Amino acid sequence: MGTNPNTDSKTIETRQSNLGRALVLHPVLRGVETVRSPEASLEEAVGLAAAIELEVAQAAIVKVNQPRPATLLGGGAIEQQAKLIEDAREAGEAIDLVIVDHLLTPVQQRNLETAFGAKVIDRTGLILEIFGARARTHEGQLQVELASLTYQKSRLVRSWTHLERQRGGFGFLGGPGESQLELDRRLIGNRIVKIKRELDDVRRTRGLHRKARAKVPYPVVALVGYTNAGKSTLFNRMAGADVFAKNLLFATLDPTMRQVVLPSGRKVILSDTVGFISDLPTHLVAAFRATLEEVQSADIILHVRDIAHPDTEAQKADVEAILTDLGIDPERDPRVVEVSNKIDLLDGAELEAVLARAERSGNACALSAATGERLDTLFRILDERMTAGRELVELDVEHGDGATLAWLYAHGEVVGRRDDDSHAHLQVAIEPATLARLGHPGQERAAA
Numbered sequence: 001m002g003t004n005p006n007t008d009s010k011t012i013e014t015r016q017s018n019l020g021r022a023l024v025l026h027p028v029l030r031g032v033e034t035v036r037s038p039e040a041s042l043e044e045a046v047g048l049a050a051a052i053e054l055e056v057a058q059a060a061i062v063k064v065n066q067p068r069p070a071t072l073l074g075g076g077a078i079e080q081q082a083k084l085i086e087d088a089r090e091a092g093e094a095i096d097l098v099i100v101d102h103l104l105t106p107v108q109q110r111n112l113e114t115a116f117g118a119k120v121i122d123r124t125g126l127i128l129e130i131f132g133a134r135a136r137t138h139e140g141q142l143q144v145e146l147a148s149l150t151y152q153k154s155r156l157v158r159s160w161t162h163l164e165r166q167r168g169g170f171g172f173l174g175g176p177g178e179s180q181l182e183l184d185r186r187l188i189g190n191r192i193v194k195i196k197r198e199l200d201d202v203r204r205t206r207g208l209h210r211k212a213r214a215k216v217p218y219p220v221v222a223l224v225g226y227t228n229a230g231k232s233t234l235f236n237r238m239a240g241a242d243v244f245a246k247n248l249l250f251a252t253l254d255p256t257m258r259q260v261v262l263p264s265g266r267k268v269i270l271s272d273t274v275g276f277i278s279d280l281p282t283h284l285v286a287a288f289r290a291t292l293e294e295v296q297s298a299d300i301i302l303h304v305r306d307i308a309h310p311d312t313e314a315q316k317a318d319v320e321a322i323l324t325d326l327g328i329d330p331e332r333d334p335r336v337v338e339v340s341n342k343i344d345l346l347d348g349a350e351l352e353a354v355l356a357r358a359e360r361s362g363n364a365c366a367l368s369a370a371t372g373e374r375l376d377t378l379f380r381i382l383d384e385r386m387t388a389g390r391e392l393v394e395l396d397v398e399h400g401d402g403a404t405l406a407w408l409y410a411h412g413e414v415v416g417r418r419d420d421d422s423h424a425h426l427q428v429a430i431e432p433a434t435l436a437r438l439g440h441p442g443q444e445r446a447a448a
């Protein structure tokens with residue numbers, strides 16, 4: 001990815017798209033400190049638009065000296081963009097959608113729509129659309145719909161709606177007219193209640209699955225990270241699998257799991273997850289919380305980073321904020337391993353520095369998921385993690401409880417055994433984390 005927004009919009013223009021042409025605006029508010037450069041932020045917003053195959057006709061950074069309650073953007077900027085939209089229309093290349101890469105109040109959204117004569121969505125709306133287009137599993141679809149409805153309900157503006165898709169349209173584009181969208185709050189409220197109930201059902205089933213998995217208690221290794229960091233590529237590389245990995249923001253939405261045999265012969269369950277992004281809509285975080293619980297209960301959490309990305313530090317901070325939000329302390333939780341990916345894109349001093357940093361830290365490695373370079377360092381850390389902390393425990397198991405006995409033999413090392421009439425008294429070398437699965441399969445465990 002280059003950093004020039006113009007070249008980016010050009011490359012994206014060549015994409016086949018029948019979803020419409022979009023103008024992407026990234027407002028920069030004066031006096032507001034941001035970690036990322038405006039250019040990088042604009043580029044990310046263009047990437048988000050491309051993620052649902054919108055044709056990005058133009059992309060621009062818009063300076064905002066004084067945010068206006070009515071429109072966010074200033075009068076001059078609005079005029080300028082409105083003229084651009086008008087010109088495009090006259091040239092027969094109408095712009096159907098304006099994406100404002102910022103939070104907009106319902107009023108601001110409405111007023112901008114009037115000023116531009118085009119649909120306007122904000123960052124939250126765009127991300128919700130991507131998730132809506134991407135969700136494959138029933139649960140994923142329900143989660144996105146719940147997030148969208150909650151968002152709509154909170155705004156009382158229905159200029160675009162996920163419900164349109166239910167009627168065969170595609171969200172804000174080419175869907176039925178607004179007059180058909182006269183769903184009142186109560187209707188939305190009812191739908192929310194219904195979805196929540198459905199989600200509960202789906203989750204109960206998933207909970208059962210998780211329990212079943214906990215009975216085959218291989219440690220679960222979850223991949224987390226910023227979108228496009230290379231989680232799915234690493235997943236494929238480790239699992240010899242072929243899941244969708246693409247230079248596309250939010251390529252993965254539904255979590256995927258595979259059993260993987262490490263070179264040492266140890267088995268783990270590898271779990272690919274949805275990527276994170278800065279300013280992730282809170283509605284989405286809430287809706288996806290249950291999915292992210294898979295991460296909370298994982299034995300090892302691999303934080304995959306695109307170490308070659310110019311915003312890699314800001315991305316790391318965003319991911320760590322979400323992990324913290326999930327109750328995982330990225331600094332102290334021993335389950336978190338930092339994986340600096342894409343080292344094939346680095347050379348010289350940069351590469352040296354990344355390798356040295358990984359080397360120094362006990363819980364980090366640097367590799368390339370694409371080339372497989374230094375993948376062994378990750379496997380080594382995983383093996384270390386799984387043998388580390390074995391303790392000798394004494395357990396009394398009833399003879400009748402064959403399942404538990406078999407489980408202990410399979411997952412620990414039984415170093416001593418004495419039988420009496422009712423019980424087997426065992427001495428087992430086992431990791432406390434593994435042992436915890438016996439008592440509470442699939443339950444969250446406090447960080448050791």
Ligand SMILES: Nc1nc2c(ncn2[C@@H]2O[C@H](COP(=O)(O)OP(=O)(O)OP(=O)(O)O)[C@@H](O)[C@H]2O)c(=O)[nH]1
Nearest residue numbers: 228229230231232233246247250251252275369370
């Ligand atoms: N050069 C290089 N590219 C990589 C590497 N790993 C992944 N990529 C590329 O980065 C892009 C994103 O990879 P994905 O594996 O889809 O990323 P992800 O983290 O799963 O992204 P989301 O599912 O969208 O959150 C793809 O174009 C990959 O080919 C790497 O080690 N080196």
Ligand SMILES: [Mg+2]
Nearest residue numbers: 231232251252
């Ligand atoms: Mg992915």
